[in-house]
Amino acid sequence: MGRTTLDTAALAHELRLAVMRFSRRLRNQRVDTSVTLTHLAALSTLKQHGPMSPGELAGHERVQPPSMTRVVVALETAGLVTRTPHPTDGRQVVIELTPAAEEMLTAEAQAREAWLAGRLHELTVEERAVLREAAEIMGKLAGG
Amino acid sequence: MGRTTLDTAALAHELRLAVMRFSRRLRNQRVDTSVTLTHLAALSTLKQHGPMSPGELAGHERVQPPSMTRVVVALETAGLVTRTPHPTDGRQVVIELTPAAEEMLTAEAQAREAWLAGRLHELTVEERAVLREAAEIMGKLAGG
DNA sequence: TATTGTTATACTCTATAACTATA
DNA sequence: TATAGTTATAGAGTATAACAATA
Numbered sequence: 001m002g003r004t005t006l007d008t009a010a011l012a013h014e015l016r017l018a019v020m021r022f023s024r025r026l027r028n029q030r031v032d033t034s035v036t037l038t039h040l041a042a043l044s045t046l047k048q049h050g051p052m053s054p055g056e057l058a059g060h061e062r063v064q065p066p067s068m069t070r071v072v073v074a075l076e077t078a079g080l081v082t083r084t085p086h087p088t089d090g091r092q093v094v095i096e097l098t099p100a101a102e103e104m105l106t107a108e109a110q111a112r113e114a115w116l117a118g119r120l121h122e123l124t125v126e127e128r129a130v131l132r133e134a135a136e137i138m139g140k141l142a143g144g
Numbered sequence: 145m146g147r148t149t150l151d152t153a154a155l156a157h158e159l160r161l162a163v164m165r166f167s168r169r170l171r172n173q174r175v176d177t178s179v180t181l182t183h184l185a186a187l188s189t190l191k192q193h194g195p196m197s198p199g200e201l202a203g204h205e206r207v208q209p210p211s212m213t214r215v216v217v218a219l220e221t222a223g224l225v226t227r228t229p230h231p232t233d234g235r236q237v238v239i240e241l242t243p244a245a246e247e248m249l250t251a252e253a254q255a256r257e258a259w260l261a262g263r264l265h266e267l268t269v270e271e272r273a274v275l276r277e278a279a280e281i282m283g284k285l286a287g288g
Numbered sequence: 289t290a291t292t293g294t295t296a297t298a299c300t301c302t303a304t305a306a307c308t309a310t311a
Numbered sequence: 312t313a314t315a316g317t318t319a320t321a322g323a324g325t326a327t328a329a330c331a332a333t334a
Binding site: 013026120 | 148149151152153155156157158159160161162163164165166167168169170172181182185188205206207260261263264265267269271272274275276277278279280281283285286287
Binding site: 027 | 301
């Protein structure tokens with residue numbers, strides 16, 4: 001086992017611990033309890049990629065379809081997404097953001113991430129640059 | 145709102161999404177289902193900082209004391225930690241790793257993080273360096 | 289009275305398995 | 312048969328509130 005392998009194992013260890021604590025911290029910082037972070041993540045994906053099926057959404061969020069079904073039901077109940085039949089494939093449905101959701105995402109963007117943004121603001125420019133790159137790399141790791 | 149503030153808000157958004165997906169992915173990659181990642185995190189903290197009370201452990205892990213109680217009970221049942229009375233303060237108990245836990249942590253260190261280490265190995269040296277720095281920064285953000 | 293830890297209870301998030309409807 | 316989605320069920324992880332023991 002070479003030096004790179006040792007380094008990688010150590011990094012895996014540290015990164016796992018840091019990400020777990022950080023994600024817990026993030027999850028507990030929600031202020032608007034009416035919309036959870038999981039719901040927000042789904043809404044953000046719809047905002048970013050446009051209308052899609054529950055299956056596609058589950059793929060994007062890296063959860064199983066039944067998990068996404070529950071999220072979509074909750075969002076529909078809250079009036080934040082609509083479920084309409086797919087135009088050509090009767091098995092599929094299309095999930096789309098409502099104007100209310102668009103408005104909410106826009107209006108509360110800053111407020112929702114206030115804690116994290118505040119903490120990030122305390123960092124140096126260099127540290128933020130590191131996190132910006134790291135976010136991209138983690139996205140790649142999670143997505144592949 | 146200046147440019148830095150805008151950048152920070154955008155970074156908060158991207159970082160939150162990336163960390164959530166990444167942590168989900170990590171949580172689902174456990175192979176040895178007998179010990180969950182949450183339990184492992186607690187064991188790693190004990191390994192790193194030595195014996196401590198449930199309250200201290202909860203503080204380290206950034207969870208509430210009742211949550212840690214459940215983790216400790218599970219770990220004690222599994223024979224991975226011991227709960228002994230504090231020598232001078234009768235209210236407190238001291239949580240300590242058993243030899244079995246030490247052995248497990250050492251022996252399975254690589255195997256447990258196999259997925260992540262494998263993925264990290266595919267990255268460039270520069271990307272790993274970014275994640276190494278990011279882990280430290282996220283630890284700081286989670287801990288403060 | 290204040291602190292430490294536990295118990296009781298409930299909610300969120302996620303999974304797997306089984307089912308329905310459509311292709 | 313295969314695919315998309317949902318329902319049923321279960322389990323992990325966490326929280327708040329209430330309680331017991333000790334300082």
